[in-house]
Amino acid sequence: MQVLSPQFKPRATLALKDASLQAALGKARGGFVDKRAAAAAELPEFEQLREEAKAIKEHTLDHLDFYLERFEERVKAQGGQVHWARNAEDAQRIVLEICRKANAKTVTKGKSMVSEEVGINEVLEQEGIEVIETDLGEYIIQLAKEPPSHIIAPAVHKTKAQVSELFHAHHSKLGLTKVLTEVADLVNEARQVLRGKFFRADVGITGGNFLVAETGSSIIVTNEGNGDLTQTLARVHIVTSGIERVVPTLDDATTFLRLLARSATGQETETYTTVSSGPRRPGDPDGPEEYHVVLVDNGRSKMLAGRFREMLRCIRCGACMNHCPVYGAIGGHAYGWVYPGPMGSVLTPLFVGLDAAYDLPNACTLNGRCQSVCPVKIPLPDLLRELRHMQHEAKLSPWYQRAALAAWGFVASRPRLYHALTGLAVRALGWLGRGRGRFGYLPLASAWTKGRDLPAPQGKTFQEAWRERRGKSS
Amino acid sequence: MSEAREAILGSIRTALKRGPLSQPERQQLESQIATPPHHTRPHFGDDLARRFAAKLESRAATVVAVSRMADASGAVVDYLDRLGLPKAVAAAPALENLEWPQGLAVRFGRAETSDQVSVTPCFAGVAETGSLVLLSGPSSPTTLNFVPENHVVIVRAARIVRHFEDAWDLLRKEAGGIPRTVNVISGPSRTADVEQTIQLGAHGPRRLHVVVVNG
Numbered sequence: 001m002q003v004l005s006p007q008f009k010p011r012a013t014l015a016l017k018d019a020s021l022q023a024a025l026g027k028a029r030g031g032f033v034d035k036r037a038a039a040a041a042e043l044p045e046f047e048q049l050r051e052e053a054k055a056i057k058e059h060t061l062d063h064l065d066f067y068l069e070r071f072e073e074r075v076k077a078q079g080g081q082v083h084w085a086r087n088a089e090d091a092q093r094i095v096l097e098i099c100r101k102a103n104a105k106t107v108t109k110g111k112s113m114v115s116e117e118v119g120i121n122e123v124l125e126q127e128g129i130e131v132i133e134t135d136l137g138e139y140i141i142q143l144a145k146e147p148p149s150h151i152i153a154p155a156v157h158k159t160k161a162q163v164s165e166l167f168h169a170h171h172s173k174l175g176l177t178k179v180l181t182e183v184a185d186l187v188n189e190a191r192q193v194l195r196g197k198f199f200r201a202d203v204g205i206t207g208g209n210f211l212v213a214e215t216g217s218s219i220i221v222t223n224e225g226n227g228d229l230t231q232t233l234a235r236v237h238i239v240t241s242g243i244e245r246v247v248p249t250l251d252d253a254t255t256f257l258r259l260l261a262r263s264a265t266g267q268e269t270e271t272y273t274t275v276s277s278g279p280r281r282p283g284d285p286d287g288p289e290e291y292h293v294v295l296v297d298n299g300r301s302k303m304l305a306g307r308f309r310e311m312l313r314c315i316r317c318g319a320c321m322n323h324c325p326v327y328g329a330i331g332g333h334a335y336g337w338v339y340p341g342p343m344g345s346v347l348t349p350l351f352v353g354l355d356a357a358y359d360l361p362n363a364c365t366l367n368g369r370c371q372s373v374c375p376v377k378i379p380l381p382d383l384l385r386e387l388r389h390m391q392h393e394a395k396l397s398p399w400y401q402r403a404a405l406a407a408w409g410f411v412a413s414r415p416r417l418y419h420a421l422t423g424l425a426v427r428a429l430g431w432l433g434r435g436r437g438r439f440g441y442l443p444l445a446s447a448w449t450k451g452r453d454l455p456a457p458q459g460k461t462f463q464e465a466w467r468e469r470r471g472k473s474s
Numbered sequence: 475m476s477e478a479r480e481a482i483l484g485s486i487r488t489a490l491k492r493g494p495l496s497q498p499e500r501q502q503l504e505s506q507i508a509t510p511p512h513h514t515r516p517h518f519g520d521d522l523a524r525r526f527a528a529k530l531e532s533r534a535a536t537v538v539a540v541s542r543m544a545d546a547s548g549a550v551v552d553y554l555d556r557l558g559l560p561k562a563v564a565a566a567p568a569l570e571n572l573e574w575p576q577g578l579a580v581r582f583g584r585a586e587t588s589d590q591v592s593v594t595p596c597f598a599g600v601a602e603t604g605s606l607v608l609l610s611g612p613s614s615p616t617t618l619n620f621v622p623e624n625h626v627v628i629v630r631a632a633r634i635v636r637h638f639e640d641a642w643d644l645l646r647k648e649a650g651g652i653p654r655t656v657n658v659i660s661g662p663s664r665t666a667d668v669e670q671t672i673q674l675g676a677h678g679p680r681r682l683h684v685v686v687v688n689g
């Protein structure tokens with residue numbers, strides 16, 4: 001997928017002015033937050049589960065090689081195949097080869113963020129294969145030729161009216177004559193059109209929320225059942241999954257399942273949790289004839305070494321973006337790549353480069369809500385701060401920022417100079433602002449004063465005032 | 475792709491600053507898999523069947539109870555009558571021995587697009603969330619769980635366990651290894667992808683009806 005993260009600022013500005021987008025975001029905002037809060041409050045064990053989930057992931061990451069090999073061995077024993085992809089190109093080639101061998105004309109897909117990350121659709125389409133996203137949200141944005149704007153609600157930025165227009169434009173050749181205005185009718189329309197595709201598909205591609213080393217299984221959760229029709233009706237089932245998704249046992253996976261639905265949508269459980277372990281067995285009347293798992297590294301094993309290892313605990317629940325004021329204001333597309341919101345602001349610079357994603361770690365108020373809701377307790381604000389630090393070290397921050405910080409550092413480490421200069425500045429500003437008590441414009445502070453006034457200081461520095469107070473009280 | 479495999483495993487070990495694990499270390503991890511650690515589970519009261527039904531109903535499934543297995547097929551007919559559906563179902567071959575009433579056309583096998591109603595057995599129920607655990611196999615095709623618009627599931631009350639972990643334990647003990655597919659189903663299919671409005675019957679069944687057999 002094309003990386004548009006370098007255009008973050010102009011894209012964010014456009015997003016703020018986009019009336020439909022703002023309407024759609026306004027509808028979504030409170031819902032996710034309230035539902036998650038209610039679901040967490042209903043389960044007294046929720047905090048305990050978060051701690052345990054974090055510990056399970058840390059244990060698994062410490063022995064990641066072992067659990068991946070264990071998983072592979074079980075899959076093979078059950079007649080499935082495991083493929084290892086170092087990077088996006090490997091993953092594309094592997095999936096394309098499987099599809100070629102299966103002589104695939106039509107491929108259905110359940111929602112998979114990894115497949116977005118490595119760009120599967122583009123490669124298959126270039127080969128002349130029809131690729132159909134079957135999650136309703138994914139289907140909508142596929143028609144709109146847009147990337148997802150949220151990792152669990154990919155079409156959250158679309159209004160009902162926009163969906164209605166899209167269906168009218170794309171389904172009229174399939175016989176749709178009316179303009180559908182009710183949600184029920186829109187869902188039915190998609191159901192009917194996609195039914196035919198499920199039955200025609202040669203290959204079905206799904207993600208893997210979890211991989212289980214104990215049983216050699218991939219687990220997907222959906223509410224729609226689209227993942228199940230995708231993998232049951234196609235001749236070949238391909239699972240694309242990041243290497244960090246493995247957990248030791250079904251019991252471990254259960255701890256994550258208890259957290260995932262509550263954190264993502266505020267549900268106690270999603271409607272369908274499906275554990276798949278290989279292809280059709282002897283005597284099975286249905287199910288795929290082939291089962292492939294593509295294990296994607298794409299930079300994850302490198303992440304394991306350094307300061308961003310904690311990011312590998314992420315279970316892609318989307319809670320951090322649901323609680324992010326920046327995401328809530330601009331939506332997912334402004335981030336310019338596959339993963340938006342706080343988790344995306346950490347992952348994007350690591351995947352596509354500190355430079356290209358320069359604005360992302362900086363588009364954060366460090367309010368800490370994301371960390372407080374993250375089911376696996378990833379310290380997202382710390383990681384974002386770390387990225388800012390690395391950008392500064394790599395001299396990627398603007399020269400004036402670095403010059404200003406260097407000057408500040410020089411003065412701040414010399415207390416007498418600091419007191420002299422701040423005393424002077426405060427008095428000068430106080431004198432200048434003596435009329436209104438605030439500034440509507442101030443040179444060097446225009447980014448602040450463009451949107452609001454800057455109060456004028458009251459004549460003394462904080463330290464001077466503090467010293468005086470202490471002098472009085474003692 | 476063994477080259478990529480070695481590269482990825484090598485990169486993981488470099489990151490972890492160690493080589494492959496020793497035999498005793500692997501043994502240790504294997505034994506942890508064989509006896510999974512006991513994680514925190516949600517606490518709740520002892521009336522499992524009641525919780526099971528209430529949770530399912532909270533997600534728009536319907537639940538009825540009958541006292542004997544022989545009455546289960548009657549409950550299926552009642553359901554068809556109530557919805558005004560034709561007297562025809564596709565059923566899992568596992569239910570071939572059930573006493574099916576006269577006048578009901580029952581076809582055993584995988585689901586076809588024309589099937590409106592499917593009837594399947596169930597490996598276990600889970601009280602924690604009100605969920606059904608269905609296993610694939612020669613006598614229980616997976617398509618029955620997803621293709622027809624109405625899915626009727628027959629579950630014995632004695633098979634309702636407390637937590638998911640209890641269902642996995644049954645699976646390890648009784649099923650002789652994990653089947654190709656384990657479907658955990660907690661209600662009819664739904665979506666909220668258009669303006670967060672919940673709509674039932676997105677791709678899977680529009681209705682889920684659960685018959686609990688007490689005897």
Ligand code: SF4
Pocket residue numbers: 313314315316317318319320321343370373374375376377378
């Ligand atoms: S970082 Fe945490 S909150 Fe955000 S998607 Fe990942 S697991 Fe969920």
